[in-house]
Amino acid sequence: MTVMAERAPQVTVDEFEQIAKAAEKLADDAVRFEFIDGRIGVKGMPDGDHAEIVAWLQRRCMQSAGLWLYAGGELGLRVEQYRQGRARPDAVLAAEGTFAGQGDWADPDGVLMTVEVTSYDSDTDRRDRQEKPSSYAATGIPYFLLIDRDAGTVTLYSDPGPDGYRDAHSVKFGATLSLPEPIGIELDTERLKDHVR
Template structure:
């Protein structure tokens, strides 16, 4: 990327990003775009193990929280960060049913209880899922961020959001039980996750 192109990307407005993301997603079924910290990120399409992890979580959420729905698949876009200047495509979000009706491509996250990311085997995972996403989701006020980390075989629960990040982290190895605090309020037995890592 040339210096001029890099500057153009850094100065891109949210509106310009939204137009670009719509065009890319219409033309490509292999990539999704995000806009976090004023920077465009590329998110590849999930593999089979990724899909199984989301299925595993969806089943547990349905059992423990039948009053909620785990919207999955990464198709739902959220307006995130301070003043909603970012755009993210979480792998899943837990929210009351019908939360996103009529909201368009980039929904208001006000009723989201939990954002979920499952790491991908790409070079941007560390920056995107372990650093930028928790900071952005916390600044947005999403109560819980759940990171299912296939590289480290851990599940990390981020809670107690502040404008500067999450105030509480709980990390557990796959195979352990982990409690996701209120307002989600569920316990997850992560033994099955061992089946979905390389």
């Protein structure tokens, strides 16, 4: 769950990183902060079904030799044009070892796919369906997978550009979605029906 602050006085990326580091220590890792489209957002702890969905996807991605799904929302990425944003995707697919030694906010080079699972909060539409996909596309991340619990769909976005992803393929929970090479796996989404309200 992320709650985005309304337009506040603009802060720099460096100021955001200092704020986020201090606040996360005070919150004892109960929240994570993001900086997207010039706004500071707070990403709360996911619910159990959210965690189960990410674990389900992690098991599926283990079929891709050499790739690893970094899960849990703890990995921060430098996103948006000129990498002026900071996001914590629910999961990131990249080659094993991609983020070694990179610190709190990793360079997105080498990221093959980012993943977001919608939360049941008022901000999920703006955050997960609009701002984050736009940021990931502007960064040049080849694929974005949105698992939308409200709509009961899984959507694979591809062909990134400065204004967003130019292609999207959606299936309803229960159908199969093909993730193209170099991922090269089929996602049977039937199990996702068990993790919606």
